[in-house]
Amino acid sequence: MIVPLVAESLVTDGRQKVKIWRNGEAVVIDSPLLPYFYSPLEIPMVRSELVKKTLLYETDYSGDIYKCVFRNENDLRKNASKNAWESRVKLIDRLYIDIPEYIIQYPNNNELRILSLDIEVDSFLTFPNAVENAIIAIGIQLNDMPIEIYMAKKHNDDRDLLIEVFKRIKELDPDIIVTYNGIRFDMPYICDRCKYNRISTTWLTRDGTDVEHIEDHTTGEYKATNIGGRVHYDIMVRSVKDGQKVRDQNLFQFNLKHFDMKSVAKAYNCPDVIKESQEVMSNMRSIVNTKQLHDYLESDIRCTTYLRKIYLPAIIKQAENLQVPLNTVVNMTPSYTGSIIFARKFGAIDIVGDMTVGEAHPFLSANKQGAWVQTYRTGLFKDGLRDIDVTSFYPNLILQLNLCPTTTKILRTEDELKPYSTHMTEDNHLQLSIPDERANCQIIIDINMNKQGIASAFVAELMRDRAEIKKRMKTLDKNSPEYADCDANQLNLKIIINSLTGFFGMQYSLFGSLAAYIAITGSGRYLLRQMKDFLDKDEERVIACNTDGIYLTGGPSLDEIHEWLEAFIKEKYFCDKSYIWLEDTPYSAGYFQKNAEKHYLLLTKPDKNGKQDLIIHGGGLKGSAKIPLYSAVIDEIGLKLLTTGVTEADVEKFYNSANWSLEDVTFGRTVKQRDSYKNGGELGVQLIDQYKDRFDKVVHSGTRLNYVKVSPTKKVAKHTIRRKVKVPVEEKTSEYKLVTIFDKLSDVPNLDLDYYKAEVDKALERLDLADLCPKTQVAKEQKSLFDF
DNA sequence: AATGGCGCACTCTACG
DNA sequence: CGTAGAGTGCGC
Numbered sequence: 001m002i003v004p005l006v007a008e009s010l011v012t013d014g015r016q017k018v019k020i021w022r023n024g025e026a027v028v029i030d031s032p033l034l035p036y037f038y039s040p041l042e043i044p045m046v047r048s049e050l051v052k053k054t055l056l057y058e059t060d061y062s063g064d065i066y067k068c069v070f071r072n073e074n075d076l077r078k079n080a081s082k083n084a085w086e087s088r089v090k091l092i093d094r095l096y097i098d099i100p101e102y103i104i105q106y107p108n109n110n111e112l113r114i115l116s117l118d119i120e121v122d123s124f125l126t127f128p129n130a131v132e133n134a135i136i137a138i139g140i141q142l143n144d145m146p147i148e149i150y151m152a153k154k155h156n157d158d159r160d161l162l163i164e165v166f167k168r169i170k171e172l173d174p175d176i177i178v179t180y181n182g183i184r185f186d187m188p189y190i191c192d193r194c195k196y197n198r199i200s201t202t203w204l205t206r207d208g209t210d211v212e213h214i215e216d217h218t219t220g221e222y223k224a225t226n227i228g229g230r231v232h233y234d235i236m237v238r239s240v241k242d243g244q245k246v247r248d249q250n251l252f253q254f255n256l257k258h259f260d261m262k263s264v265a266k267a268y269n270c271p272d273v274i275k276e277s278q279e280v281m282s283n284m285r286s287i288v289n290t291k292q293l294h295d296y297l298e299s300d301i302r303c304t305t306y307l308r309k310i311y312l313p314a315i316i317k318q319a320e321n322l323q324v325p326l327n328t329v330v331n332m333t334p335s336y337t338g339s340i341i342f343a344r345k346f347g348a349i350d351i352v353g354d355m356t357v358g359e360a361h362p363f364l365s366a367n368k369q370g371a372w373v374q375t376y377r378t379g380l381f382k383d384g385l386r387d388i389d390v391t392s393f394y395p396n397l398i399l400q401l402n403l404c405p406t407t408t409k410i411l412r413t414e415d416e417l418k419p420y421s422t423h424m425t426e427d428n429h430l431q432l433s434i435p436d437e438r439a440n441c442q443i444i445i446d447i448n449m450n451k452q453g454i455a456s457a458f459v460a461e462l463m464r465d466r467a468e469i470k471k472r473m474k475t476l477d478k479n480s481p482e483y484a485d486c487d488a489n490q491l492n493l494k495i496i497i498n499s500l501t502g503f504f505g506m507q508y509s510l511f512g513s514l515a516a517y518i519a520i521t522g523s524g525r526y527l528l529r530q531m532k533d534f535l536d537k538d539e540e541r542v543i544a545c546n547t548d549g550i551y552l553t554g555g556p557s558l559d560e561i562h563e564w565l566e567a568f569i570k571e572k573y574f575c576d577k578s579y580i581w582l583e584d585t586p587y588s589a590g591y592f593q594k595n596a597e598k599h600y601l602l603l604t605k606p607d608k609n610g611k612q613d614l615i616i617h618g619g620g621l622k623g624s625a626k627i628p629l630y631s632a633v634i635d636e637i638g639l640k641l642l643t644t645g646v647t648e649a650d651v652e653k654f655y656n657s658a659n660w661s662l663e664d665v666t667f668g669r670t671v672k673q674r675d676s677y678k679n680g681g682e683l684g685v686q687l688i689d690q691y692k693d694r695f696d697k698v699v700h701s702g703t704r705l706n707y708v709k710v711s712p713t714k715k716v717a718k719h720t721i722r723r724k725v726k727v728p729v730e731e732k733t734s735e736y737k738l739v740t741i742f743d744k745l746s747d748v749p750n751l752d753l754d755y756y757k758a759e760v761d762k763a764l765e766r767l768d769l770a771d772l773c774p775k776t777q778v779a780k781e782q783k784s785l786f787d788f
Numbered sequence: 789a790a791t792g793g794c795g796c797a798c799t800c801t802a803c804g
Numbered sequence: 805c806g807t808a809g810a811g812t813g814c815g816c
Contacts, residue, residue: 217789335792370794371816502792509792517793547816597796598815619813620797678802
């Protein structure tokens, strides 16, 4: 690796230092540059130097600009005011921006020592918590060495286990500790157990500090782990899924529903993935110190190592491309790349970031319109359809329109909305007049076409590089290390390219450009609209449009569309080259839900084995907020709908409660703290109370409890429910019953069958198959009887 | 203290 | 009971 493992800034005795970790050791040096900001005023007692720079937004600023240099970060922070420009840039980032070559002098060029780590914890009936449930096994594996499994003898004593494993980890001295969801589970759990056992977590660090969990300030959830001198790489949070965001572009092709380690590992064809039943998972106590536990944990470690071999090389490449330490890239947010790159580029041409996007345009920043989404035709498309997508639409618009903070300005806004139009001025400025329906105004944007903008030149460079890598990949063996290396590289470039538009529009970005963002989305809406009209010109073919793609049936050949598009672009933008081109993907069949914009099913063309996949789009059809029974109907009946057609017999089995499992009818609800509910009858409150009744435990806020819907039963005789309850017994019985993974469906005699049948109805209704619902059938029959 | 963007479907909760 | 607004999930 050509970059260090970890770098951080620190202040000792008022001196600004930098600490860099590489090859297992730290160097502490005087910072090669001191923290500074720019200011229109000299600051007393501070080294202020008059510099020749220009401001990004206030381009006609003619006053002085001082570079004010401080002894250390603390001094800078004390002096930072509204008048200070770029004062929020951290010193460590300043190093990467101003002197990127500096950090490269400290490469971690020894082979990386990468440790996979996973723990198994005691559980009995309920989800484990670190106060009551000990760790019962820990698995580790350094690089490709054999997997090591350590197990506790008893379910409630992990002291010896922890000490043994900590000693071993110290001995192995890993640079990187790899986990799956370790930020939120394994690491805090280990630390909590250390606290319980009075063992120091400094065992795990290189520098004698304690392991530290970094919280997200809005959600309060852990978002990173500091293990002094090492990097903690959490595969799930960093590469697979963090909250809503699917992080890795590769995953899209899998169309995964679940993102737990085993599902992801299986999707990547990891061999021998062992999954235990829920019964075992909720009673891990029963397998303490057994081969079963050993094998299970071994499989988890195998998955962890397998997945990190796929993802980690790309992250290392990212650090090398960006020329920052590995820990920075592991813990960064997606916007970091853009911040660093633009700060470097603008710093190099003496432009100072005087405002953030939100400061420069408060109203538009908060109210700008985004992409265009519209559905025109719904229902079943049995004979197939096409998806015509614009390739890398937004990045190519940056090229086409020469968009950059330095070339693009918002000239003015006008109250009256008008159609999109373009105009070229005599001095070669392209002006766009863009209607924004969300901000409810016309936005006039000016682009200087006399010079190429830095941002657009940068996008061009990245796209050229990526195209070259992809070309090279075609000549390589798919299983060769070179191929994997190229793949990691091209994927990184893709991610950078795609994040630039978002960075332009980001409220807090210093070198963003709302003008460029509005030019992109506004032109995107317009061009897609024009394309739709072209495709529809003699017949209604378009089914739906969304951002950069159009679904349609029939229509001209791709060549014909390209021909039209190229001419259109050239004329519209007064230029002789079009950067906008299309891709055409055929599907065997499709179904677009009525009264919905983005809910549809697609059936892929048969692959070389003749296999066809059903792709489900949209939360409503995916049933992410619904019970598994609902999704089962969409999955199975949806596929039949697009292939063989659906009969009454096909849907019948979903109405038969004998076919349901408990999981099929179980909902989950994340509960808050009990006293934060204003209404005492809330579902959340009921579940918390049932939990307390049953397990005599208070549920933590944020816990997800499972429940089923039950029919309110007749009042139970009072004497049977009065025991140990002092408060008067409520007359009303609950409609919701708490269930745990240890319950069985037979424990729920009064399941609300009608409710669940209605859920099946809903699924069929969304597939426009309401006439197959039994209630409709009955109604029909009755009607015919009545007719007689 | 530090955060890529917006659009649409859908659920949940508070409140009248 | 109906509904507005917040929150969540998915998609591009």
